[in-house]
Amino acid sequence: SSIVFSHLAEAGRGDLQALHFGGVGLGIAASSALLAILVTKHADWSAGWLWSGAISLAGLLLVALLAGSARPANGVAGREPALPSDRSLTKMIVAYGLFGFGYVVTATFLIAIVRQGG
Incomplete structure (x- = not known):
């Protein structure tokens, strides 16, 4: 932004x-x-x-x-300037990536999940 x-x-x-x-x-x-x-x-x-x-x-x-x-x-x-190479930054990037991936998968298959839930 x-x-x-x-x-x-x-x-x-x-x-x-x-x-x-x-x-x-x-x-x-x-x-x-x-x-x-x-x-x-x-x-x-x-x-x-x-x-x-x-x-x-x-x-x-x-x-x-x-x-x-x-x-x-x-x-x-x-x-x-380059980002500092720091384990905490790597952990944050991986966490955001995994949460984003989980969100996309859930949003993509939400209708199927709701239909199967009865």
Whole structure:
């Protein structure tokens, strides 16, 4: 978020900060609408992938136009310093990865889990 907000600040577009957080919901709504249309047209799965890719590309271009400059607002040039190699950081990365993986698996198969639960 800080990276996106610094780019928006540099472009003078602080009014777009809410869209950064609303983008996930907008993406869910757009993909649902797209699939509703494709299902009524009896399109196959490949059409869903192609149209999703086209909409994603359009969204990327829109963001590039709205956000503007690629220079960060803090004025610091160059790469960020390397992260310290620390066991606690490694543990945190692994924990977040495992929790995220568990969340994705559960969310993916939630309907099947609910149906089997009676």
